Amino acid sequence: MSIQDKLDQLNKLKEQVTAGGGHKRIEKQHEAGKKTARERIDMLFDPGTFVELVTFAGEENIEDLKNPGEGVVVGYGDIDGRKVCVYAQDFTVSGGSLGKVHAAKICKVMDYAMKVGVPMIGLNDSGGARIQEGVDALNGYGEIFYRNTRASGVIPQISVIMGPCAGGAVYSPALTDFIIMVKKTGQMFITGPQVIKAVTGEEVSMEVLGGAITHNQTSGVAHFAAEDEEDCIKTIRELLGYLPSNNYESPPEAKIMEPGNSEELLGVIPESPHLPYDVKKIIKLVVDGGDFLEVQPYFARNAVVGFARIKGRPVGIIANQPDFLAGCLDINASDKISRFVRFCDCFSLPIITFMDVPGFLPGTSQEFGGIIRHGAKMLYAYSEATVPKITIILRKAYGGAYLAMCSSSLRADNVFAWPTAEIAVMGPEGAVNIIYKKEIDGAENPAEMRTKLTTEYRDKFANPYIACARGYLDDVIDPRDTRKRIIETLEMLQTKDDHNPDKKHGNIPL
Secondary structure (H helix, E strand, O other), X not given: OOHHHHHHHHHHHHHHHHOOOOHHHHHHHHHOOOOOHHHHHHHHOOOOOOEEEOXXXXXXXXXXXXXXXXXXXXXXXXXXXXXXXXXXXXXXXXXXXXOHHHHHHHHXXXXXXXHHOOOEEEEEOOOOEOHHHOHHHHHHHHHHHHHHHHHOOOOOEEEEEXXXXXXXXXXXXXXXXXXXXXOOOOEEEOOOHHHHHHXXXXXXXXXXXXXXXXXXXXXXXXXXXXXXXXXXXXXXXXXXXXXXXXXXXXXXXXXXOOOOOHHHHHHOXXXXXXXXXXXXXXXXXXXXXXXXXXXXXXXXXXXXXXXXXXXXXXXEEEEEOOOOHHHXXXXXXXXXXXXXXXXXXXXXXXXXXXEEEOOEOOOHHHHHOOHHHHHHHHHHHHHHOOOOEEEEEEEEEEHHHHHHOOOHHHOOOEEEEOOOOEEEOOOHHHHHHHHOHHHHHHOOOHHHHHHHHHHHHHHHOOOOHHHHHXXXXXXXXXXXXXXXXXXXXXXXXXXXXXXXXXXXXXXXXX
């Protein structure tokens, strides 16, 4: 064969591989509201930048392609000019099922991402393990899980659930940093409805079992819910814009954008300490352009976490949300905050904490569920984090929850308080009921006496100045100066050099 004949053969084979499972299966994919693996890649990467790897893997008889690409496309390209590695499962080829070669392709690109230090994105759309390959398929999943774990904290890992993700396959996404699920088409579950019914007799729909809403709102497995695949790609790009390529690089900087009118900060917190407010209003009035990418917005809504920029530089934002459960910390909020703190610490993102917390949520369900263990995760995560840590106390800062939200004792670099801050072991009402029980019980009008003593206690003790006098606060600030003080502090902390004791690793209370 001449060189031209060989080139013609190459082009023909590439056409066959890029055609995936063929026209009929591609049509079926589209009818299900899903794009093909290659269409998704084209949407994700900057035009003309994608480079495919191991294109012909698994095909010993090159003249008869039975599983083009082995049901997965892997490679790298540019997203907003930055290199990123990807694998995209191809549901049109054997249902995107994972066999030995399929897994080897994914492992190859994961190793590549680690070697060059770039983010790894997995586009999941698979029927699960290729049953006919038996233990080879199981071993393939294990190889992927091992690489997810090795890459954790070294490169950002994002899992995207665009179709089914079942059985052992769900544990690779669970090991990554962020999971984005597409509504209507994305599914994650260990066992299907048929298995659940066979074992328990319980009827359950696929959507209730493992849809995007379930895992974003109830289980907390997922971090984002996208309306469709276009919205999903937009979310990936936005998220990557806040993240460094690896743990040795700094997060990417962007154009500085001024926030809204700082005067509005004076009107966010109600005069009555019992009334709620939306802490996201404060966040958006402080960060660049009011842009805040909230992570897990539907799960544990008493806590708010997400990414923003301060003077062009990405930061992690953590806050209590008085608008839901009064901002109390519970099991789910503790887990949500702890994991986000550890992610920010992995990738050199300064942590800004806005505190308004009346305590840990009381109740037997919380106690029996292990709130002590889960709350301890927050203490551990904040204490272990060595990135710049700034805490702003907005209003309530009571008891152990005050400590857990990155107080000075957990080595916050700077702690500031608004004049509305109340820092105490417990709320004035509870404190008065204990301290002045005899006076209240012996009064002619106990209710009137309780109100009088509560007001006196709040005025005398529930304020930021005692903590400031003890050195637990750096300053009490005008709310309108919040952004200015954060900027000044972050600039000072750019050269922060802090290290944990030399050890293999600690033992976080999981």
